[in-house]
Amino acid sequence: MNQPTSPVRDDDPPRVAYLINMYPQNSQSFIRRELAEVEAQGIPVHRYTVRRWDDRIVDPLDQAESRKTEVVLDAGAGGLLRAAMAAAASRPLAFWGALALAVRLGRRTGSAGRGVVRHLIYLAEACHLLGSLRRRGVDHVHAHFGTNSTAVAALCHALGGPPFSFTVHGPEEFDAPLGLALDEKVRRARFAVAISDYGRSQLRRWVPYEQWPKIRIVRCGLDPMFLDADPAPVPAARRLVCVGRLAEQKGHLTLIEAAARLRAEGVDFELILVGDGPLRGEIERQVAAHGLQDRVRLAGWQSNSAIRDLVLGSRATVLSSFAEGLPVVIMESLALRRPVVSTYVAGIPELVEPGVTGWLVPASSAEALASALREALDAPVEVLERMGAAGAARVAERHRAATEAGKLVELFRGSVEGVAPRPRDGVPEPALP
Known part of the structure; x- marks a missing residue:
């Protein structure tokens, strides 16, 4: 007993x-x-x-x-x-x-x-x-x-x-x-x-x-450094950031394929991958195979403060996952008033609402992901700021x-x-x- x-x-x-x-x-x-x-x-x-x-x-x-x-x-x-x-x-x-x-x-x-x-x-x-x-x-x-x-x-x-x-x-x-x-x-x-x-x-x-x-x-x-951060202007740089473990379920190879489509269309962009994991070698090979070395950078694991700076230096955060719970990086990005491009997976739609706080695409669709990334890169600053403000309000209500x-x-x-x-x-x- x-x-x-x-x-x-x-x-x-x-x-x-x-x-x-x-x-x-x-x-x-x-x-x-x-x-x-x-x-x-x-x-x-x-x-x-x-x-x-x-x-x-x-x-x-x-x-x-x-x-x-x-x-x-x-x-x-x-x-x-x-x-x-x-x-x-x-x-x-x-x-x-x-x-x-x-x-x-x-x-x-x-x-x-x-x-x-x-x-x-x-x-x-x-x-x-x-x-x-x-x-x-x-x-x-x-x-x-x-x-x-x-x-x-x-x-x-x-x-x-x-x-x-x-x-x-x-x-x-x-x-x-x-x-x-x-x-x-x-x-x-x-x-x-x-x-x-x-x-x-x-x-x-x-x-x-x-x-x-x-x-x-x-x-x-959320950490106060994200939740209570002062609004920062959306940068002019056409930069996107993805934070997550480099593993199959995070969909990084689909993201690389989408990036290759953007390059083939002549779209100007920079993509930073934050994290590490078993798929790093294959991601590096695919980056080289698609000639994306000047567009995609693997930054490895970073501290919370470094991630905060990378998110603030981007136009949007990307998460191309096949399976999730509810990723903290989405909460952090929205708290910093940066919209999110992600997939219709698990709890993600509870925070990412298409046209309101970001973009959602079918998981594993490189074509749909490339289209959403293009929209995020080309969106006027005032649209990104409006989405970011809506995301920050939603996160502040739910994730204190x-x-x-x-x-x-x-x-x-x-x-x-x-x-x-x-x-x-x-x-x-x-x-x-």
């Missing part, structure tokens, strides 16, 4: 632990901001990551986060084994229940015995995490991404650890919802968070109706970090105190089961 959670007094805020598979990363500034705002509202947060990120961390704030974060796998195989043996000896019934859960979750992956072996490793990680959580007096665990980090949080809870919740971002979770056992994870969690209306719809799709009240929307919050973190703080307190959150904006929230 799980140990009951002690009620938290008004003057004794709940202690929360965040668990992420790999943290920090260059592309996870939204988690860092969320953590900072939760702490600013009086909730102590302990940071855990299952493993370290292998690439170089660019932003100084992310480097500072890395120093604050405990790495579960730093315990080594011996440390994890000792933690599992200790858990089995001290709470055998809970351990065997968690073991059965690990096997059940592993069988759902559809990868023969590999899924079970992987989840047995997650169980050992959960045993190690449980000891650290107890030493720190943690009352609630919140995981980001509904993948292995949430599996570890669920197994830790089954061992007798604190209640847990998790945030689903997409698209990875929605690619394999049954294999990731999203329904089981939602059932066991105190609550689940989606970052967009689209994300909530996908979670609701895979869980029974009676579990729907657990699913809340908490949007990603302090407001969104406040929703989480309420949910954390409700989880630990065993009460439902208060209604917001006059709309009653369904009670937490």
Whole structure:
């Protein structure tokens, strides 16, 4: 049986632990901001990551986060084994229940015995995490991404650890919802968070109706350097910027094909690709094959402040993704009053409205993308400024970090105190089961 959670007094805020598979990363500034705002509202947060990120961390704030974060796998195989043996000896019934859960979750992956072996490793990680959580007096665990980090949080809870919740971002979770056992994870969690209306719809799709009240929307919050930036004039330079990991799902090769079409038509432009990843070599080859070396520049990963300057120095931001959740770079661009050219994918249409805040095209259509890029390059400055102002207003309404973190703080307190959150904006929230 799980140990009951002690009620938290008004003057004794709940202690929360965040668990992420790999943290920090260059592309996870939204988690860092969320953590900072939760702490600013009086909730102590302990940071855990299952493993370290292998690439170089660019932003100084992310480097500072890395120093604050405990790495579960730093315990080594011996440390994890000792933690599992200790858990089995001290709470055998809970351990065997968690073991059965690990096997059940592993069988759902559809990868023969590999899924079970992987989840047995997650169980050992959960045993190690449980000891650290107890030493720190943690009352609630919140995981980001509904993948292995949430599996570890669920197994830790089954061992007798604190209640847990998790945030689903997409698209990875929605690619394999049954294999990731999203329904089981939602059932066991105190609550689940989606970052967009689209994300909530996908979670609701895979869980029974009676579990729907657990699913809340908490949007990603923006850094003040974007959200509170003074309006800057649209530059005369015919420059576009794309920010994202260089991987197939981001559609960069379609973007290069669209750029080649623009060059063939004699359109003047500059395209800056910010980010890195496994597709960098192929992108460089395609840039050379199309003779785009003087038009396309790969800038690698950049700090938040550098990205801000690049967006401000462009006419529009481009994101040619095939699959997404709701990209933070779209929020950042709109906050800086730069319209966005993107695709009809996932939660993107919740922010990018054709003719109002930018352009939307079918994913993977180089022809449609080239046409939208041409319009963005040729649009009068006053049109771009009007779109940018509309985008900034929409983002300010939905993505203020302090407001969104406040929703989480309420949910954390409700989880630990065993009460439902208060209604917001006059709309009653369904009670937490």
